[in-house]
Amino acid sequence: MKALRFSRSLPRFAAARVAGAVQPGGGARVGPLALVEASEPAEPGPGWHRVRPILAGICGSDLATVAGKSSRYFEPIVSFPFVPGHEIVGTTDDGARVVVEPVLGCAAREIAPPCPACAGGSTGRCEHLTLGHLKPGLQTGYCADTGGGWSTALVAHASQLHAVPEALSDEAAVMVEPAACAVHAALRAQVPGGGLVTVLGAGTLGLCTVAALRRFTLPGTIIAGAKHPDQQREARRLGADVAVVPGEVRRAVRRAARCLTVGERLSGGADVVLDCVGNAASIQEALALTRPGGRVVLVGMPGPERLDLAPLWQREIELVGAYAYGTEELPDGRRVRTFDLAFELAAAADLGRLVSARYPLERYREAIEHAATAGSRGAVKIVFQPVVGKEKRR
Numbered sequence: 001m002k003a004l005r006f007s008r009s010l011p012r013f014a015a016a017r018v019a020g021a022v023q024p025g026g027g028a029r030v031g032p033l034a035l036v037e038a039s040e041p042a043e044p045g046p047g048w049h050r051v052r053p054i055l056a057g058i059c060g061s062d063l064a065t066v067a068g069k070s071s072r073y074f075e076p077i078v079s080f081p082f083v084p085g086h087e088i089v090g091t092t093d094d095g096a097r098v099v100v101e102p103v104l105g106c107a108a109r110e111i112a113p114p115c116p117a118c119a120g121g122s123t124g125r126c127e128h129l130t131l132g133h134l135k136p137g138l139q140t141g142y143c144a145d146t147g148g149g150w151s152t153a154l155v156a157h158a159s160q161l162h163a164v165p166e167a168l169s170d171e172a173a174v175m176v177e178p179a180a181c182a183v184h185a186a187l188r189a190q191v192p193g194g195g196l197v198t199v200l201g202a203g204t205l206g207l208c209t210v211a212a213l214r215r216f217t218l219p220g221t222i223i224a225g226a227k228h229p230d231q232q233r234e235a236r237r238l239g240a241d242v243a244v245v246p247g248e249v250r251r252a253v254r255r256a257a258r259c260l261t262v263g264e265r266l267s268g269g270a271d272v273v274l275d276c277v278g279n280a281a282s283i284q285e286a287l288a289l290t291r292p293g294g295r296v297v298l299v300g301m302p303g304p305e306r307l308d309l310a311p312l313w314q315r316e317i318e319l320v321g322a323y324a325y326g327t328e329e330l331p332d333g334r335r336v337r338t339f340d341l342a343f344e345l346a347a348a349a350d351l352g353r354l355v356s357a358r359y360p361l362e363r364y365r366e367a368i369e370h371a372a373t374a375g376s377r378g379a380v381k382i383v384f385q386p387v388v389g390k391e392k393r394r
Contacts, residue, residue: 001040002361002386003151006065007032008080017068025369027067033084033368035361041147044133045110047158049092051100055174055358056149056384057087058371060205060278061301062141066368071303078142079135085149085384086141089164089173097164099176100156101339102139103324104146107159109134117326121335124184124324139324150361152386162339165347172352174383175208179351180342182208185299185322186216187330189272194220196256196269198249198289201276202226202235203374204354204381205299209274211349214239216330216341221256223270225249230378238349246285253289264288265311272297274322280305287311287319297322354380360388 009032016031027033043050062084064070086102105123106114109132117125130136137143140156147154164173186209191197197219199210210224224240226232232243242252254261259268265288273286278300284307286296292315299322312319325338345351356379359367364384371382 001038001152003036003038003083003147004033004085004361004364005036005038005081005083007034013068015068016066020067020069023369025063025067025365025372028365028368031066031068033066033364035364040153041145041155043155044145048155049158049161051088051090051092051098051154051156051161052152053085053088053090053149053154053384053386054097054170055089055355056085056386057174057178057204058368058382058384059087059178060203063368063372064301064303067372069303074138074142077129077136077138079137079144082137082142082144083148083151083154084141085151086139087174087177087383088140088149088154089170089176090149092161097173098161099164099173099339100140100149101160101162101180101325102141102177103160104129104134104137104139104143106132108157121327121337123326125326150364150384150386162343165343168343168347169352171355172346172350175346175351175354175381176339176342178204178381179208179212179345180325180338181205181299181322182212183216183341183345184325184328184338185209185274185297186212187328188320188322189213189217189274189295189297191217191219191272193218195271196221196223196253198223198225198253198270198273199235199240199276200225200246200249200273200282200286201300202228202231202243203276206276207231207234207238207354207380208345208351209276209299210235210240211238211351212345213274215345215348218331223249223252223256228375228378231375231380234354234380249285250289257291259291266291268292270294274299276300278302280307283307287317290315290317292316294318295320355383356380357382358385360384361386
């Protein structure tokens with residue numbers, strides 16, 4: 001099979017970090033990622049299926065990995081060499097079209113009894129990511145045994161597979177995984193009815209988060225910070241009441257909250273801020289925008305950052321993470337799998353239109369550079385189409 005394989009190489013990792021700092025996406029040209037011919041991964045046991053990707057997305061966490069910017073925190077829960085790609089729509093060998101739920105929790109690892117998190121439906125919090133009959137890996141796309149979406153074949157456990165409705169396009173289906181992350185974040189936000197909500201960042205995750213907030217919560221006003229005009233228009237389409245450039249977000253929140261500016265922060269602010277960027281500047285801005293007693297949800301994947309946490313302490317702001325998915329509790333008390341809600345969102349919000357360009361694996365350097373500069377080029381989601389010419393469901 002063809003696969004983009006990421007190997008453990010400290011010199012190439014360092015070279016990618018330098019190249020990525022010079023040119024967004026430049027790490028793909030000198031780093032540990034390479035197109036290879038490899039054997040298809042073996043099915044680890046009963047209940048596993050071979051999946052052949054139709055489309056596979058390029059995620060922000062993938063870009064951080066390729067650019068040498070990912071945190072060393074992940075080293076114990078990743079195994080090398082791995083094939084990236086966890087946003088996947090593909091077909092099984094029996095012809096079923098499926099989306100992969102990538103977390104490799106207790107069910108996939110055949111661990112019984114499951115850890116408390118998996119038993120309670122919070123598979124994203126699994127305690128056993130290094131155990132069982134699989135090599136370490138927090139998700140498909142970071143585990144040497146399973147393969148990943150940036151290839152022509154991978155393996156997935158039955159518990160990870162979701163049938164794609166006939167009416168849903170491949171483009172919408174490949175958006176289900178990032179939509180699930182956004183749904184989980186929107187529900188973690190615990191938005192008060194009629195509350196003021198701010199979303200920082202309008203890439204794939206930020207836009208999906210706006211859509212999820214509008215569909216599954218009851219905000220009064222959603223303010224989105226988006227760098228580019230195309231992102232601002234899309235944020236409004238998906239449910240933002242206000243979409244402005246990042247430099248204008250503080251003013252927009254101040255007006256909506258009817259509060260004052262005190263130094264580098266607001267006297268009041270938003271009830272909830274969802275940070276879909278995940279760097280020091282965005283987290284600091286989120287703290288400055290959140291009212292005393294409010295909540296900041298860290299949605300974008302951070303790395304090592306230096307932060308002044310005085311406002312977190314003095315204003316008693318809650319800072320919570322939002323990673324992955326599992327089972328959600330809706331405001332009406334129903335418990336629903338996150339991916340079921342994500343399928344609903346992908347269809348209702350027409351998320352397939354966010355897929356802006358498709359690339360064969362052979363053009364991976366170009367694809368990654370496009371993904372790293374998507375916003376400035378009027379694009380959102382860049383995907384691989386591992387088998388070029390294969391008919392796609394539209």
